[in-house]
Amino acid sequence: MRRVYLDNNATTPLLPEVFEAMRPYFFEKFGNPSSSHERGQQARIALEHAREEVAQLVGARPSEIVFTSGGTEGDNLAIFGVVASGDHIITSAIEHHAVLNACKRLETLGAQVTYLPVDSQGRVDPDNIRAALRPNTRLVSVMMANNETGVVQPVEEIGRIAAEADVWFHTDAVQAAGKIPVNVDRIGCDLLAISGHKLNAPQGTGALYVRAGTLLRAMFQGGPQERGRRAGTENLPGIVGLGTGAALAREWLALGKGEELGALRDRLERGIAQHVDMTLVNGKGAPRTPNTSNIVFECIAGGSLADALDLKGIAVSTGSACSSGSAHPPYVLLAMGLAPELAHASVRFSLGKQTTPDDITYVLECVPEVVAKLRAMSPLWKNGTRERLARTQA
Numbered sequence: 001m002r003r004v005y006l007d008n009n010a011t012t013p014l015l016p017e018v019f020e021a022m023r024p025y026f027f028e029k030f031g032n033p034s035s036s037h038e039r040g041q042q043a044r045i046a047l048e049h050a051r052e053e054v055a056q057l058v059g060a061r062p063s064e065i066v067f068t069s070g071g072t073e074g075d076n077l078a079i080f081g082v083v084a085s086g087d088h089i090i091t092s093a094i095e096h097h098a099v100l101n102a103c104k105r106l107e108t109l110g111a112q113v114t115y116l117p118v119d120s121q122g123r124v125d126p127d128n129i130r131a132a133l134r135p136n137t138r139l140v141s142v143m144m145a146n147n148e149t150g151v152v153q154p155v156e157e158i159g160r161i162a163a164e165a166d167v168w169f170h171t172d173a174v175q176a177a178g179k180i181p182v183n184v185d186r187i188g189c190d191l192l193a194i195s196g197h198k199l200n201a202p203q204g205t206g207a208l209y210v211r212a213g214t215l216l217r218a219m220f221q222g223g224p225q226e227r228g229r230r231a232g233t234e235n236l237p238g239i240v241g242l243g244t245g246a247a248l249a250r251e252w253l254a255l256g257k258g259e260e261l262g263a264l265r266d267r268l269e270r271g272i273a274q275h276v277d278m279t280l281v282n283g284k285g286a287p288r289t290p291n292t293s294n295i296v297f298e299c300i301a302g303g304s305l306a307d308a309l310d311l312k313g314i315a316v317s318t319g320s321a322c323s324s325g326s327a328h329p330p331y332v333l334l335a336m337g338l339a340p341e342l343a344h345a346s347v348r349f350s351l352g353k354q355t356t357p358d359d360i361t362y363v364l365e366c367v368p369e370v371v372a373k374l375r376a377m378s379p380l381w382k383n384g385t386r387e388r389l390a391r392t393q394a
C-alpha cells in the first residue's frame, strides 16, 4: 500500500544528512563539551558550530541561542524566565498548550493573564494587545504560526507595540521556523522558541533565542552550561542534528522550496474543493505557512475521516498530536468562531519537504471516495442537512 505522511506539523522525518551529521557524535566523537581534553574541545567546537547554524536560521547572534529539549521547554523557559507573581501576561486563546498551560500555572502562582481572542481567520488584532496593556504587564506571548491552521500572526506589529510599552515579547516560532523566513530583529521579539523535530531534526531538541540584555531566570539549577541559562550536559548528537537541520532549512528556503510546497498545498486544496462539496479551508483568508491546510468536511467527524485515510496509508490529523483522540473539538477552531460541529468535522493536512506531487495525486484520489462513503453513513447528511446547508451557502 502506498504511504503518504501528511502530519508534518506533529513531527517530521529526520533527513538522512541530519542523521549522518549526528552519527559520529554517538561514537568516536562522543565528548562532553565541558571537558578540557581534546575530545571535549572537539565536542565544544561542534556545539558552537550548531549554535551558529541555529542563530543564522533566525537572524540572531550565536550567544543569544540557548539549546533546549524542544519547543515546550523553550516556551516554558521564556515564560517562567521573565514572569513572576503579580505580573501580567498578554497571550492569545490559540497558543499551543506549551504556552497556555505555562500561563495557567503562572495564574495559580499569582500572575494575571489576558487570553486575547482571534478573528474568524485565526488572527490576533494588534490593537487588542495595545488595549490589554496594564502597568504591570511584563510579557506578551503570541505565536508566529499556528500548529492547527498554519495562520501566521502579525508578529512584527505586535513586536513594535511590545517594544513601545517596554514589555518583553516572546513568540513561539515552532511551526514557523524552517517553513517561512524568521528574523528576530524584524519581529522585534526578545524571546523565540523553535523545535528540532518540526524541521527534520531529531525529537527532543530545540532552542530558545534570548535577546542580549533580556533578564532570564533559569529553570534548572545545576552546572553553568549555556551561560547559566540551561543547566545540564548538552545533548551533543541532538544539537548537531538541530544545527544541520537548521542549515538545510535555510538552504531549502533560499532555493524557493517554500513556494513550491505552497503550490502543492494549494493544489491539494483546489482538488478537494473541486471534487468534494461542502468543504471549507480554515484560515484561508490569512497569511499561512505553506505546508498547512485545515479543512472542514461537513457532516462527517474529522476523526472518522482521519481513521479511514489511515487505512489507505495516508496520515493526517484532527488536531495537535497531544490532543487528537480527545472528544473535544479543536479549541483553535472554536476560538475562530467555528461552530462545534464544523470544528469536529475538520482535518489537518500538513505537508513536508518529502511530500511529492504523486503523494498529492494519491490523496486526491482517496479523499473524495472516503468522504462519500462516510457521508453515506452519516445521519446528518441523510437527513437533508446537505440540502439545507447548500441553500444556506447559496
Ligand code: PLP
Residues within 6 Å of the ligand: 009, 010, 069, 070, 071, 072, 073, 075, 096, 098, 143, 145, 146, 147, 172, 174, 175, 195, 196, 197, 204, 205, 206, 320, 321
Ligand atoms: N509550540 C507549537 C506551536 C507546537 O506545534 C509544538 C508541538 O506541536 C510545540 C510548541 C511543542 O514543541 P515540542 O514538541 O518540541 O515540545
